[in-house]
Amino acid sequence: MFLDSKGLTTDTSFVLVVGAQDSILKRPYFWSRDKLGAAPSGDYSAWATGFRLNLISSSYDETGLIPVIDFGAGVALDSILVGMNFQSSGRLVAVSLVNTPAAYSDFLGYRFKTDGTRDTGFGTIAANSGPSGANNDDGFLWVAKKTTETRTVGFEMQLETHYAKTIVDSEDRILLVGTAFNGTNDGNFRVLAFQANGGSASATTGNASIAAWCNQGQKASFDIIETPGFVAGQDRIFVGCSELVQPGFTYQIGIWSFDSGDLIATPAFGVAGKLVLDAQHDHSSVSLTLLNPLGTLPGLGKKVVYFGSQSGNGSDDVPLLSRYSY
Amino acid sequence: MPLSLALQSGLILAATPHLSGCFVGVFNNVESQSSETSPLTESSPSPDPSGGSGGSTPCTVPGDTGNGSLDTCFNESGAVAGYMKASEYSMNSFSHQNDHARGLVASDSLGNTYTLQRAAIADFAYDYTGTPSYLCQINGEGTQSACVTIAASGRPGNIPGALHVSAEDDIYVATAQYSRRTGMGAPSTGDFTIQIRVCKYKPSPFSVDLTFGTSGCVEDTNSISSDQSGLADGHIGPFG
Numbered sequence: 001m002f003l004d005s006k007g008l009t010t011d012t013s014f015v016l017v018v019g020a021q022d023s024i025l026k027r028p029y030f031w032s033r034d035k036l037g038a039a040p041s042g043d044y045s046a047w048a049t050g051f052r053l054n055l056i057s058s059s060y061d062e063t064g065l066i067p068v069i070d071f072g073a074g075v076a077l078d079s080i081l082v083g084m085n086f087q088s089s090g091r092l093v094a095v096s097l098v099n100t101p102a103a104y105s106d107f108l109g110y111r112f113k114t115d116g117t118r119d120t121g122f123g124t125i126a127a128n129s130g131p132s133g134a135n136n137d138d139g140f141l142w143v144a145k146k147t148t149e150t151r152t153v154g155f156e157m158q159l160e161t162h163y164a165k166t167i168v169d170s171e172d173r174i175l176l177v178g179t180a181f182n183g184t185n186d187g188n189f190r191v192l193a194f195q196a197n198g199g200s201a202s203a204t205t206g207n208a209s210i211a212a213w214c215n216q217g218q219k220a221s222f223d224i225i226e227t228p229g230f231v232a233g234q235d236r237i238f239v240g241c242s243e244l245v246q247p248g249f250t251y252q253i254g255i256w257s258f259d260s261g262d263l264i265a266t267p268a269f270g271v272a273g274k275l276v277l278d279a280q281h282d283h284s285s286v287s288l289t290l291l292n293p294l295g296t297l298p299g300l301g302k303k304v305v306y307f308g309s310q311s312g313n314g315s316d317d318v319p320l321l322s323r324y325s326y
Numbered sequence: 327m328p329l330s331l332a333l334q335s336g337l338i339l340a341a342t343p344h345l346s347g348c349f350v351g352v353f354n355n356v357e358s359q360s361s362e363t364s365p366l367t368e369s370s371p372s373p374d375p376s377g378g379s380g381g382s383t384p385c386t387v388p389g390d391t392g393n394g395s396l397d398t399c400f401n402e403s404g405a406v407a408g409y410m411k412a413s414e415y416s417m418n419s420f421s422h423q424n425d426h427a428r429g430l431v432a433s434d435s436l437g438n439t440y441t442l443q444r445a446a447i448a449d450f451a452y453d454y455t456g457t458p459s460y461l462c463q464i465n466g467e468g469t470q471s472a473c474v475t476i477a478a479s480g481r482p483g484n485i486p487g488a489l490h491v492s493a494e495d496d497i498y499v500a501t502a503q504y505s506r507r508t509g510m511g512a513p514s515t516g517d518f519t520i521q522i523r524v525c526k527y528k529p530s531p532f533s534v535d536l537t538f539g540t541s542g543c544v545e546d547t548n549s550i551s552s553d554q555s556g557l558a559d560g561h562i563g564p565f566g
Contacts (some may be wrong), residue, residue, distance in 0.1 A: 269394050289431045289433045290433060291437065294435075297466065300437060300466055301390075301392065302392070303397055306431075318411055320410070321400075321409065321411075322396065322400070323396075324395060324396055324397060325395045
């Protein structure tokens with residue numbers, strides 16, 4: 001058991017706190033990173049010494065803090081952690097940007113075992129071909145591998161925006177949402193799904209990529225959530241993001257609905273699975289939640305709740321709530 | 327039955343008065359440096375825990391197909407039915423334009439919605455010193471709200487980090503306190519540390535759970551050392 005391995009209690013009375021959560025032990029996980037060298041001012045691509053992943057696990061009971069556990073501390077990955085979550089086994093899936101010489105970085109997925117060590121059986125990257133050197137490459141999943149010569153459709157996030165979100169769905173699949181390169185433009189958002197073991201997306205196994213795009217979206221302005229509990233044919237995944245509309249350079253918010261099983265857009269939701277919110281929502285910041293997802297509250301119905309902002313046009317933005325039936 | 331008693335008893339009110347535009351049950355914490363969350367200094371009726379549409383004439387959304395229809399029953403009598411601006415649920419002014427202070431939302435099984443965001447500061451200043459975060463509860467109809475102030479620590483930061491509602495409808499909030507400024511315009515070199523504070527709240531009546539930690543909060547005593555690379559270092563969780 002994970003906590004035993006760290007000399008801590010397995011007391012199941014730990015409260016679930018925040019952030020990523022260990023689905024077995026219900027503990028909170030916070031994360032940070034340590035730099036390994038000095039950053040050249042304003043030029044992170046030249047930060048050749050990279051970063052050390054430093055996932056911090058802190059648990060709390062009713063009286064206070066439980067000691068910290070580090071995931072992967074000291075593992076030099078030359079990368080920037082941007083998202084993580086837990087599979088039902090308690091294994092931690094993390095996604096990071098990889099520091100590459102060019103102006104854009106690749107996304108890299110990796111997984112940690114419940115004892116905090118990296119799971120070298122995860123993913124599909126060939127041994128010793130990764131970004132961090134000969135002894136540090138097993139167990140990675142390339143979400144998007146980019147070289148200076150070739151761009152691959154997938155995630156390519158500008159370093160200064162380093163943010164993505166990672167969820168593990170009810171089938172332990174790994175869903176990633178972040179800024180992507182769509183073959184033409186940078187700065188779009190996309191959702192990709194991968195098998196639980198980090199295998200490549202496969203249409204036959206229902207793990208095909210979700211072609212959800214928010215054109216020229218605002219950084220950090222996206223969210224992804226799944227309805228609780230898995231009921232075949234009813235389970236949904238919602239993705240929200242802010243996208244740039246041209247001409248005029250205005251923003252709009254789009255919410256997509258996907259059927260969780262096959263990850264195909266829900267035809268009846270919005271238009272072909274995409275709901276474009278009206279001009280009341282026009283700016284950055286997107287957060288989603290589900291209200292009454294089990295339908296137990298009478299007279300309310302199931303709602304997807306959007307929390308974002310309305311442009312202040314030079315002053316502070318105005319937070320705004322709205323909600324929609326599903 | 328007095329309104330407050332009815333609410334506290336958890337009964338579904340008939341003809342719940344619409345209070346949109348009013349600031350009902352806005353709580354304000356006393357800011358402090360250590361435990362950060364003092365007992366609430368005000369009390370007021372908690373939001374209708376029913377989460378239902380309530381009232382003698384249940385609200386219905388015309389043409390609602392259940393597939394993306396705007397819920398115009400939410401804040402029905404507000405400035406724009408279906409929407410609720412921060413000015414309608416809190417007296418505080420908020421802003422969350424950038425990814426340092428992304429607004430977060432969550433819901434409980436009672437029909438309440440919770441928002442977490444920082445207080446307004448000058449855009450792009452990125453100096454959050456002394457700036458609190460706010461947690462607000464909005465009831466199912468959007469007719470009542472309550473907010474708590476999550477006190478600033480005196481350090482730059484107090485950035486909303488994570489918002490979670492447990493299966494037991496306990497509300498957990500994590501904020502990050504930075505040791506110095508970060509983000510645009512901040513010095514580009516040098517380490518800084520992050521302290522994480524987690525506070526727990528109860529949904530009904532909406533209040534800090536004083537049995538949790540010290541006065542409802544725990545603070546990470548193991549400051550996280552992190553790099554300073556411009557934006558959003560040391561997030562708490564995946565904003566999940």
